[in-house]
Amino acid sequence: MKKIYTSADQIDFTLSDIPSMPAPKQVLTVKPTYFDVEYVINPHMKDHVGRVDKMQALNEWEHLVDGYEELGFNVHQLDGVEGLPDMVFCANQSLPFIDEDGNKKVLMSIMHSPERKDEVPHIEKWYRQLGYEVEYLDNSQVDDFEGMGDALWHFKKRLLWGGYGFRSSLKAYDQISEKFDTPVVALELTDEKFYHLDTCMAMLNENSVLIYPDAFQQEGLDMIHKLFENVIEATQYEAEKLFAVNATCPDGKNVLIQQGCTDVNQKLRDAGFSVHEYSTFEYIKSGGSVFCMKMLLW
Numbered sequence: 001m002k003k004i005y006t007s008a009d010q011i012d013f014t015l016s017d018i019p020s021m022p023a024p025k026q027v028l029t030v031k032p033t034y035f036d037v038e039y040v041i042n043p044h045m046k047d048h049v050g051r052v053d054k055m056q057a058l059n060e061w062e063h064l065v066d067g068y069e070e071l072g073f074n075v076h077q078l079d080g081v082e083g084l085p086d087m088v089f090c091a092n093q094s095l096p097f098i099d100e101d102g103n104k105k106v107l108m109s110i111m112h113s114p115e116r117k118d119e120v121p122h123i124e125k126w127y128r129q130l131g132y133e134v135e136y137l138d139n140s141q142v143d144d145f146e147g148m149g150d151a152l153w154h155f156k157k158r159l160l161w162g163g164y165g166f167r168s169s170l171k172a173y174d175q176i177s178e179k180f181d182t183p184v185v186a187l188e189l190t191d192e193k194f195y196h197l198d199t200c201m202a203m204l205n206e207n208s209v210l211i212y213p214d215a216f217q218q219e220g221l222d223m224i225h226k227l228f229e230n231v232i233e234a235t236q237y238e239a240e241k242l243f244a245v246n247a248t249c250p251d252g253k254n255v256l257i258q259q260g261c262t263d264v265n266q267k268l269r270d271a272g273f274s275v276h277e278y279s280t281f282e283y284i285k286s287g288g289s290v291f292c293m294k295m296l297l298w
């Protein structure tokens, strides 16, 4: 089956029609040894070149790793690579998947920026060691696709939400839908400060999502409201300055989020979630926070 949805009137299913998928139990992280802001490929990096406090970055990363371990996840810590300062954002180089027979697969990204392309083979090598079946996009058809920066699995469902416009092309989702036999709800991103879907949409549980609404077209918002009962919205300040929406809820209950998102955190607590705050200020200088500093896998 191949099906890409781009407007709410095309949606011909409900969530109960979509087969379930197990929740991931493992987390991949990349040590920030070589993390820095060395170039500008998103608006957040401007003014921060050479301004990362390395010691603080390491502390922040270690606390976040502890957080996943405390929640019972098995955390893998891959070494960073010199000259690849953004490799620490390991949500971006791949999109992992588990099929209905339990086979683990991964689709490798085609990074949009030349500065990040060399990260992909290092991550691919690690997946091969773990026994994942590795797949690729046809690069004669697709220019870019940045993995789980833009492609988010619906919580425990074989349904993919695919952002496009800045780092990934809409065309990528044709191939992904076919390869993983899964429908894709495609969302066009409209604001370069929210250049990845994971900066403006966070899956919380099957019926709940956190978004920054101004980063989407109306068609996208309509699809989000059609498929989620509970849509929590972040304010511009918390979404843009604190990366509130680059949060993660790996088990449908506990939300790991940047420190100080007062408004979003209250809304999350009111909706029954447990909130765990982490400082990721050094990573925000590069345009990333909690969600993109890890990859969840099976």
Ligand SMILES: NC(=O)NCCC[C@H](N)C(=O)O
Residues within 6 Å of the ligand: 041, 042, 045, 086, 089, 091, 092, 116, 148, 149, 150, 196, 198, 199, 246, 286, 287, 288, 289, 292
């Ligand atoms: N939002 C994400 O998924 N990743 C953050 C990537 C930051 C990096 N400096 C980049 O612009 O690609």
